[in-house]
Amino acid sequence: MPDTIPAPALPVGHYGYDQVDRAFLADRVEQFRDQVARRIAGTLSEDEFKPLRLMNGLYLQLHAYMLRIAVPYGVLDSRQMRELAHIARTYDRDYGHFTTRQNLQFNWIRLEDTPDILARLAAVDMHAIQTSGNCIRNVTCDQFAGAAQDELVDPRVHAEILRQWSTLHPEFTFLPRKFKIAISGSPNDRVAARFHDIGLVAKPAPDGGTQFDVFVGGGMGRTPIVGVHLRDDLPEEDLLAYLEAMVRVYNEYGRRDNIYKARIKILVQALGTEGYRQKVDAEFASMNRARYRLPPETVAAIRARFGTPDLNAPDDAAARLDRARRADPAFDRWVRTNTHPHRAPGYISAVISLKPAGGIPGDATSAQMDTVADLADRYAFGEIRVTHMQNLVLGHVRQDELHALWQALRAADLASANIGLIGDIIACPGLDYCALANARSIPIAQKLGARFASPELQETIGPIEIKISGCINACGHHHAGHIGILGVDKKGEEFFQLTLGGSPGSDASVGQILGPALPEDATVDAIARLVDAYLVHRTGGERFLDTYRRLGAALFKDAVYATA
Amino acid sequence: MPLLEDGQLVPDTWTTLDADSPLPATGPVIVPLSRLEEGLARAPGEKLGVALAPDTEIDTLRTALPRLSLVAVTFPIFRDGRAFSQARALREHLHFTGEIRATGKPLPDQYEFLLRCGVSTVALPAGSDPEIWARAHTRFRIAYQPSVRGERAEGFTMRRVL
Numbered sequence A: 001m002p003d004t005i006p007a008p009a010l011p012v013g014h015y016g017y018d019q020v021d022r023a024f025l026a027d028r029v030e031q032f033r034d035q036v037a038r039r040i041a042g043t044l045s046e047d048e049f050k051p052l053r054l055m056n057g058l059y060l061q062l063h064a065y066m067l068r069i070a071v072p073y074g075v076l077d078s079r080q081m082r083e084l085a086h087i088a089r090t091y092d093r094d095y096g097h098f099t100t101r102q103n104l105q106f107n108w109i110r111l112e113d114t115p116d117i118l119a120r121l122a123a124v125d126m127h128a129i130q131t132s133g134n135c136i137r138n139v140t141c142d143q144f145a146g147a148a149q150d151e152l153v154d155p156r157v158h159a160e161i162l163r164q165w166s167t168l169h170p171e172f173t174f175l176p177r178k179f180k181i182a183i184s185g186s187p188n189d190r191v192a193a194r195f196h197d198i199g200l201v202a203k204p205a206p207d208g209g210t211q212f213d214v215f216v217g218g219g220m221g222r223t224p225i226v227g228v229h230l231r232d233d234l235p236e237e238d239l240l241a242y243l244e245a246m247v248r249v250y251n252e253y254g255r256r257d258n259i260y261k262a263r264i265k266i267l268v269q270a271l272g273t274e275g276y277r278q279k280v281d282a283e284f285a286s287m288n289r290a291r292y293r294l295p296p297e298t299v300a301a302i303r304a305r306f307g308t309p310d311l312n313a314p315d316d317a318a319a320r321l322d323r324a325r326r327a328d329p330a331f332d333r334w335v336r337t338n339t340h341p342h343r344a345p346g347y348i349s350a351v352i353s354l355k356p357a358g359g360i361p362g363d364a365t366s367a368q369m370d371t372v373a374d375l376a377d378r379y380a381f382g383e384i385r386v387t388h389m390q391n392l393v394l395g396h397v398r399q400d401e402l403h404a405l406w407q408a409l410r411a412a413d414l415a416s417a418n419i420g421l422i423g424d425i426i427a428c429p430g431l432d433y434c435a436l437a438n439a440r441s442i443p444i445a446q447k448l449g450a451r452f453a454s455p456e457l458q459e460t461i462g463p464i465e466i467k468i469s470g471c472i473n474a475c476g477h478h479h480a481g482h483i484g485i486l487g488v489d490k491k492g493e494e495f496f497q498l499t500l501g502g503s504p505g506s507d508a509s510v511g512q513i514l515g516p517a518l519p520e521d522a523t524v525d526a527i528a529r530l531v532d533a534y535l536v537h538r539t540g541g542e543r544f545l546d547t548y549r550r551l552g553a554a555l556f557k558d559a560v561y562a563t564a
Numbered sequence B: 001m002p003l004l005e006d007g008q009l010v011p012d013t014w015t016t017l018d019a020d021s022p023l024p025a026t027g028p029v030i031v032p033l034s035r036l037e038e039g040l041a042r043a044p045g046e047k048l049g050v051a052l053a054p055d056t057e058i059d060t061l062r063t064a065l066p067r068l069s070l071v072a073v074t075f076p077i078f079r080d081g082r083a084f085s086q087a088r089a090l091r092e093h094l095h096f097t098g099e100i101r102a103t104g105k106p107l108p109d110q111y112e113f114l115l116r117c118g119v120s121t122v123a124l125p126a127g128s129d130p131e132i133w134a135r136a137h138t139r140f141r142i143a144y145q146p147s148v149r150g151e152r153a154e155g156f157t158m159r160r161v162l
């Protein structure tokens, strides 16, 4: 067993475990140790073992086991990050991969090491439960939660409540298919609420409490669908009851005959929004609501297990940041692209890009993880957030300390100034890791990153999201990319199909196919021509997406399929 | 088929009938839903159970339920979790207090979920090791939701002590 690492008083930004939560985890680790022992001894066949390992996030990939570790609502503390670094060094090839669902994956794990890894994780209050399988997966959240200026409600307390409620839920652990919930507390959707099985938007209720707008049936995969608006103003005390009703209707009526038709989006389309709503309302009406009521005292008690940052910046913090920006243009550019306004005077949120030019999106070495942990302790109350764009965020940084933070990040090769720009690419693991892939997503991302490496060029091009999937399962969210890239197989050759006009945000839309797929070696050039066409035709500060929406596909089609 | 209750093997006093076998006039029998009326026509006091398919809507049992002593739900494969919802609906919506029996191919690793959804007995699938089921019965101390078993709440949250 690993040494027990003393827990901080209460971690800033996430729920702090107590002895009961630790007892829960300890039991599960021992259960898994027993299962692995039975598998290695041969008393469990691979067929029998598969569902059990999947309950603990252990996948068999193309070359090795992959272990997916849950980062609830994307928030880690520095102690947890250091443990992840340690695991990367000891049990993997010295790096880990932050995912689009705010989790962390290790790609080169040995089966016999997994019980020890889970025990180490448990020692820092982490686990891999429900990171795979047909259950309610890790609940994702706004990466600027609790910090953003535009936020109305900090959604993390409710994300934690949903985490607890869904953890080994006796009724909902064998659903027709996986089930993903995202929650935002800002009117500016940064969680892709409309691309989730359930998307929740928290807002203040007239009585001073919290209420929720509910979206259902969004998703990507081979049938991309923008979720429908199910209801407004769900009172906080009914949150769990209503979700029980929503998921129960899905469990009862969702298709189980065809995995490609098993997500809730297909059920909602089949019943129609009204039909689904009626079934949910009928279930909700017949439930014992007292049993499922979420009382304000429970919410308050869970909130009390969250550490809160003591925000207290000097009066001249903003002025000092201004001076530093004027003195250092490279820093100034990074501040323009990689920060987000904070609600508290003198504070700012900083995004650490995991997208260096030519690198693998979302990968971090153990040394980088340790550096980020140290910097989080020094500058951000020990709190680190993982974003669904596969970057990291330090949520609460004093403005007068931002320059020092940036210098330290630059020294660790973590200061790419490209957040929201063309270098900030999402790519699925693709054929380098994944048995389902048609094509290699990562090399395309690397080539695009190198092609558009110049920070000046990226800033000139402005906000644009490129998302790459190696097959129609759409793990790389290509449907929601302003430019989506999909790997297809043409007679054994890797080809790439472009889609334009997707968006994950409040203006959610599914990208449209531009034309025939392109050979691998023509794809990057074609995208460069497409970007040039945008630069010629945009007006004012128009984003690529807006130019596309204004002018349509024709001119981009001409640019992409022009033969030189 | 061995029958499990509270982690222990117990004798099975029930006879399960298929669609065609003759219905005995006396003794506890489990009939398929299609033969419910026939079963109910036996002398009052004769114990009757009904076996549901995973897609049966629980509400169809509403009128017959007071005269049933057992409802069998089934897992055609362990991944098909509809029976969990059926069991919960029987307990929570229809307040059924008789035996709920899980049949088909549940895994021992699902035992805790079965119990917490209101299942009382499990007809063990062929080849099961009752020892593993017995261990699964006592393995866990904590859960994060209230359940039909009415476990003691733990402290301040939704947690329950099993």
Ligand code: HEM
Binding pocket: A059, A061, A062, A098, A099, A100, A101, A105, A177, A180, A195, A196, A218, A219, A220, A221, A222, A259, A260, A263, A428, A429, A433, A434, A435, A436, A473, A474, A475, A476, A477
């Ligand atoms: C070996 C690796 C992987 C395999 C075999 C795999 C498989 C799949 C499959 C089959 C689907 C379609 C599910 C459905 O909609 O029915 C899917 C969707 C998805 N996967 Fe993966 N995946 C892999 C890795 C990843 C990784 C690394 C990520 C995150 C970085 C990821 C994130 C997603 C997301 C976000 C979706 C879309 C879900 C939706 O429809 O809303 N996957 N994956």
Ligand code: SF4
Binding pocket: A428, A429, A430, A431, A434, A435, A436, A437, A438, A439, A469, A470, A471, A472, A473, A474, A475, A476
């Ligand atoms: S999109 Fe396809 S290739 Fe990429 S990780 Fe998912 S399943 Fe694999």
